[in-house]
Amino acid sequence: MDQFAADFYKVFIRANRYEMFLDGLKVTIGVSIAAVILGVILGMILAIMKMTEVRKGRKTLFSVIANIYIDIIRGTPSVVQLLIIYFLVFHTQMGIVAGVVTFGINSSAYVAEIIRAGIMAVDNGQMEAGRSLGLSYGATMKDIILPQAIKNILPALGNEFIVLVKETAILGYVSIQDLTKASDFIMSRTYTLFMPLIGCAVIYYLLIKLLTFGLNAFERRLRQSDIR
Amino acid sequence: MIYVNNLHKYFGELEVLKGINCRIEKGECVCVIGPSGSGKSTFLRCLNLLEQPTKGEITIGNTNLMDKNLNVDELRKGVGMVFQHFNLFPHLTILENVTLAPIRHKMMSEEEAKKKAMELLDRVGVADKADNYPVQLSGGQKQRVAIARSLALSPEVMLFDEPTSALDPEMVGEVLEVMKQLAKEGMTMVVVTHEMGFAREVADRVFFMDEGIIMEEGTPSDIFDHAKEERTKTFLSKVL
Numbered sequence: 001m002d003q004f005a006a007d008f009y010k011v012f013i014r015a016n017r018y019e020m021f022l023d024g025l026k027v028t029i030g031v032s033i034a035a036v037i038l039g040v041i042l043g044m045i046l047a048i049m050k051m052t053e054v055r056k057g058r059k060t061l062f063s064v065i066a067n068i069y070i071d072i073i074r075g076t077p078s079v080v081q082l083l084i085i086y087f088l089v090f091h092t093q094m095g096i097v098a099g100v101v102t103f104g105i106n107s108s109a110y111v112a113e114i115i116r117a118g119i120m121a122v123d124n125g126q127m128e129a130g131r132s133l134g135l136s137y138g139a140t141m142k143d144i145i146l147p148q149a150i151k152n153i154l155p156a157l158g159n160e161f162i163v164l165v166k167e168t169a170i171l172g173y174v175s176i177q178d179l180t181k182a183s184d185f186i187m188s189r190t191y192t193l194f195m196p197l198i199g200c201a202v203i204y205y206l207l208i209k210l211l212t213f214g215l216n217a218f219e220r221r222l223r224q225s226d227i228r
Numbered sequence: 229m230i231y232v233n234n235l236h237k238y239f240g241e242l243e244v245l246k247g248i249n250c251r252i253e254k255g256e257c258v259c260v261i262g263p264s265g266s267g268k269s270t271f272l273r274c275l276n277l278l279e280q281p282t283k284g285e286i287t288i289g290n291t292n293l294m295d296k297n298l299n300v301d302e303l304r305k306g307v308g309m310v311f312q313h314f315n316l317f318p319h320l321t322i323l324e325n326v327t328l329a330p331i332r333h334k335m336m337s338e339e340e341a342k343k344k345a346m347e348l349l350d351r352v353g354v355a356d357k358a359d360n361y362p363v364q365l366s367g368g369q370k371q372r373v374a375i376a377r378s379l380a381l382s383p384e385v386m387l388f389d390e391p392t393s394a395l396d397p398e399m400v401g402e403v404l405e406v407m408k409q410l411a412k413e414g415m416t417m418v419v420v421t422h423e424m425g426f427a428r429e430v431a432d433r434v435f436f437m438d439e440g441i442i443m444e445e446g447t448p449s450d451i452f453d454h455a456k457e458e459r460t461k462t463f464l465s466k467v468l
Contacts, residue, residue, distance in 0.1 A: 128278055129315035133329035133381065134305035143328065147319045 011195040017186055024182030025203060031099045031178065032165045038104025039164070040157075043111025046070065050116050055137070066112065073109035079170050081106055086174040095176045099168070107164050114160060118153035119145060151222050158215035162208055169204075179203060229254040229416050230275065230385065235284035237270055244270045246440035248284070252418065254384075257411040259427035260420045261451075262437035263463055268420045271437065272387050275418065276307045288385060305333060308378030312390040314370040316362040316377070322349065323358040326377045335381070348376040352406050368399030372406050379410075386410065388419040404430075424468055428452055436460045 012018045046066045053063035073081070085105075086098040122145050130140030172181035183200035187193055230252040237245035244267045252258050260268045273279040274286065277293060277300050286293040291303055317325050326345035330336050336344065349355040352372035354365070362370055371391055378386060388407065392400040404426050411417055411430050421427060427434050427448060434451040436444040436459075444457045452468075455461045 123313075123315070125311060125313055125315040126317065129311065129317070131301075132276055132278060132304055132307075132309040133377070134301045134303075135329060135332060136301055139332060143332065144317055144319075148317075 007190075007192050007195045010190045011186055011192060011199065017189075020177075020182045020186060021179065021199065021203065024177055024179035025207070027096070027171070027177055028165070028168050028179040029207070031096060031103065031168050031171065031176075032161075034100040035103035035107060035164060035168070036161055038100060039107030039111050039160075042104060042108030043115055046108060046112035047115035047119070050112065051119065054120070070109040070112060073106060078102065078106050078167055079173060082170060082174060092174075095171075095174050098174065099171050099176055103164055103168060106167075107160060110160050110163075111157065114156045115149075115153055118149040118156070121152045122148045151219075154215070154219050154222065158212070158219075161215075162211060165208065165211065166204065229256070229289065230418070231285070231287040232275075233285040235271070235274060235286060236282045237267070237274060237279060238282045244440055245274070245281075248440075248442055250435065250442060250445070252416065254416055255414040256432045257415075257417040257419065257430055258433050258435060259431040259448075260418065260435045260437055261422070261424070261427060261463075262435075262443075266437045267440045268437050269389055272389050272418060272420050275385075275387055276304050276309055278309070305329075305381050306384045308381060308383035308386045310371070310374050310378055310386065310388045310391050312393050314362075314367070314374045314394070316370055316374060318362050321359050321361055322354065322365070322373050325362070325373060326380050329377070330380050333381070341380070345376070345380055348379050349373070351409075352376045353402070366399060367395045368402045371395065371399075371403045375403075375406055375410070385416045385418070388417065388421070390420050390422065392421070392423055422467070424452070424464075436463065438463070 012021070046069065049062035049066035051063075052060045082099065082102045085102045086092060086095060089101075090098040126144055126148065127140055130144045131137070135143070168178055169180040171178040172184060175181075177185075179200060183196040186196045190196070230250075232248050232250045235245055235248040236243065246267075248267075248271055260271065262268050270279055274281045275288065275293075281294065284294070288303070288307060291298065291306075293303065316322075317328070320328065323342065323345055326348060327338070327341040330341040330344070331338055335341075346355060346358065349358055352375055354369050354372050354376070357365055357369060357373075362373070365373065375386075375391075391407070392403050395403065400423065404423060407417070407419070407426070408430050419426075419431070429448075431448050433445060434448050435442045436451055436455075436457070438459050444451060444455065444460045451460065452464065455464060
């Protein structure tokens with residue numbers, strides 16, 4: 001027990017090391033939020049590009065481009081993508097931005113599929129009903145399809161956010177001081193393994209718990225019209 | 229009111245409509261009957277361009293539906309449609325279902341749209357459900373709301389695509405009653421239906437469709453009591 005307390009002191013208190021964890025956590029959260037925003041925006045654009053195929057009933061230039069993009073992103077590891085973007089695109093400048101761009105692009109491929117699947121899951125009769133009332137394709141999408149698709153999209157999107165937050169743990173590969181890198185650094189400074197690693201895991205766990213809680217609350221509000 | 233000449237529709241290689249010709253006058257209620265797969269629904273859906281006809285002529289009022297520059301949304305405001313599966317918008321209340329289109333089309337203010345919607349809901353007997361969501365209604369109530377939703381745009385023609393086929397038997401009557409009322413008030417109606425009783429009682433004319441054409445047409449009595457075509461007789465002997 002004394003050993004535990006001593007380790008705890010060494011890892012978190014001495015030399016204000018908790019600040020390193022906090023700074024790392026800030027980077028993890030910051031990159032995650034920025035990447036999620038970028039990923040959703042890109043994902044929506046990709047989904048719209050893919051949907052042109054459904055509307056026209058044949059492949060379009062947009063849908064082909066979107067499909068190739070998604071295929072490449074899903075077919076390569078995110079660590080490799082990060083290294084490529086950091087070293088080849090950003091030439092080791094602006095590491096944080098490179099991280100945001102990497103995870104934004106990576107996430108967008110998955111988000112696009114989630115959004116598309118969510119829209120396709122809405123009964124086709126809804127589009128027909130909207131159009132038969134003289135609403136345009138766009139207006140029907142906005143007022144009728146999307147509000148329903150959100151309910152299909154949100155749980156899967158929440159899952160994608162969670163995956164993304166944890167995936168940012170590879171930021172250390174390009175020497176960005178995220179939460180994982182911070183615990184790595186403290187391990188090498190204190191020559192203890194247990195406390196920095198478990199501490200790091202617990203912080204991630206609590207972060208994800210918080211995210212899950214928020215998403216569930218939001219989802220419940222969206223389900224209002226399902227209550228009998 | 230509606231004029232159709234030599235209407236053809238292909239789905240890929242499959243020819244579903246093989247030359248439909250008909251004329252429907254203003255205020256007429258026409259019931260379309262026939263075996264499944266005969267093209268009844270496809271014909272109906274061509275009338276508001278939910279299906280794009282392959283060739284032929286369709287005119288509704290003064291609008292040529294085959295015109296390349298046709299404003300389809302404008303046409304559909306004047307041609308209401310009621311679906312077999314109601315297709316109410318589940319995320320909106322009953323009142324919002326009815327007011328959505330008139331408000332979006334800026335045909336009236338929100339207040340006026342609500343007032344008109346309440347009148348329509350009252351007319352179809354579901355005014356007390358205005359603030360409920362569709363999931364809380366029975367099938368018959370949903371279909372009556374769907375009729376009110378179409379009527380909210382004051383269409384000149386109403387299309388019904390098997391409006392009672394998805395209903396429990398005890399709810400069929402209440403929907404047919406609303407439709408009967410509508411026909412009496414002089415609405416131009418085209419009804420694809422399996423309700424022979426309704427067709428006989430309410431229709432001004434009945435079309436018997438089979439194999440992608442209108443095989444026989446006439447007054448309900450012509451069709452139900454004095455059918456000339458063998459196919460019509462066979463069909464009626466099975467369903468009556």
